[in-house]
Structure formats: structure tokens, C-alpha cells
Amino acid sequence: MEKDIFKDLLAKPGKNHLVADFDSSFTGGISKQDAKEQLAKDIEKLSDLQSKLYAQDRYSILIIFQAMDAAGKDGTIKHVMSGINPQGCQVFSFKQPSVEELDHDYLWRINRCLPERGRIGIFNRSHYEDVLIAKVHPEIILSNKLPGIENIDDIDVDFWKHRYRQINDFERYLTENGTIILKFFLNVSKAEQKKTFLGTTGR
Numbered sequence: 786m787e788k789d790i791f792k793d794l795l796a797k798p799g800k801n802h803l804v805a806d807f808d809s810s811f812t813g814g815i816s817k818q819d820a821k822e823q824l825a826k827d828i829e830k831l832s833d834l835q836s837k838l839y840a841q842d843r844y845s846i847l848i849i850f851q852a853m854d855a856a857g858k859d860g861t862i863k864h865v866m867s868g869i870n871p872q873g874c875q876v877f878s879f880k881q882p883s884v885e886e887l888d889h890d891y892l893w894r895i896n897r898c899l900p901e902r903g904r905i906g907i908f909n910r911s912h913y914e915d916v917l918i919a920k921v922h923p924e925i926i927l928s929n930k931l932p933g934i935e936n937i938d939d940i941d942v943d944f945w946k947h948r949y950r951q952i953n954d955f956e957r958y959l960t961e962n963g964t965i966i967l968k969f970f971l972n973v974s975k976a977e978q979k980k981t982f983l984g985t986t987g988r
Contacts, residue, residue: 828868852971
């Protein structure tokens with residue numbers, strides 16, 4: 786796969802982005818057959834690199850997948866990571882916080898699932914849920930029983946600015962301590978999403 790196509794897929798640091806900035810139908814001119822052949826080669830390469838990661842025992846890799854519903858996170862994880870030794874890789878899915886998780890800070894459950902050195906960790910959704918889903922359902926924030934947050938009106942612009950800063954600081958800390966973070970947002974159009982939902986419903 787030509788590296789040039791990645792420039793159309795990367796969200797550049799320090800720049801504000803909208804999902805609409807990226808074409809959900811973009812393929813980089815690669816056919817499905819070419820993509821399958823490239824995937825097979827890359828899976829073989831991933832297996833070799835995983836062995837080196839484990840042997841070096843200096844870095845860990847955290848792969849984060851975010852997406853709208855029906856965008857294919859599960860399928861992507863299954864196919865792309867099929868060549869990886871499962872003993873050196875763990876997948877965690879983050880859904881609605883449990884009672885135990887709500888009694889801790891919102892990054893607590895993330896910390897518990899971080900990969901150790903020499904291993905790969907995959908997050909199906911992540912701490913970004915706490916600035917995505919929580920914005921749509923602010924009652925989640927109220928469930929955290931945070932100091933100074935008594936009602937939804939207390940969840941203001943400054944609250945979200947602080948949370949963005951905390952996540953940036955958290956990821957910077959991980960990076961400086963040997964965790965390589967790779968973040969992917971799987972983008973599908975509303976029309977494609979609808980097709981998937983209708984197909985699932987009809988089975």
C-alpha cells in the first residue's frame with residue numbers, strides 16, 4: 786500500500802477536525818482484492834514484529850478503536866489481528882461503567898487494562914467515551930459523584946476543557962513511559978450504517 790494515501794487519512798495534531806472532513810468512501814484507489822492481499826502480507830509482518838516487541842520487553846503498544854455503531858470495530862479487530870499470538874495480546878471492550886467503576890475516577894478502568902511491556906493491548910472503545918457518550922448522556926457524569934457537580938447545569942464548558950486536558954496528560958504520561966498509542970476512528974456514512982442495521986435486523 787502506498788504511504789501517500791495516509792496523508793488523506795491522518796488527523797494532524799494541533800488541528801481541529803470534524804468527522805465530515807474525511808470521506809467515508811475513500812479507498813485510496815485500492816480494490817478489495819488488493820486490500821485482501823495486502824492484509825495477508827501485513828498480518829505476517831505483524832506476527833514478526835510482535836515477537837520482536839516481546840523479546841525487547843521495553844515498549845508496549847496500545848491500539849484504540851473508536852467508531853459509530855455498525856462501523857465494523859469487531860470485524861476489524863478480528864481480521865487485522867488474526868496473525869498475532871493471543872498470549873501477547875488482549876482485547877478490552879468498554880461499555881457502560883459498572884457500579885464499581887463509577888466509584889473510581891473515569892480513567893481507573895482504563896489503567897487496569899493497559900498492556901504491560903512487550904505486549905499489545907486493544908481497546909474496543911476507550912476513555913474517549915467519557916467525552917463522547919457522556920456529552921450525549923450527562924447523567925453518566927452525575928453518576929461519578931464528582932465534587933462540585935450536583936446537577937447537569939454544573940457540567941459546563943470548563944468541565945469538558947479540563948477533561949480533554951486530563952486525557953491529553955494521561956496519554957502523554959503513557960507515551961513518555963514506553964506505551965506506543967495508535968488511534969483509529971472507523972468512519973462510515975449514515976447510508977452504510979443504515980444498510981448494516983437493516984441487514985442485521987433481517988437475519
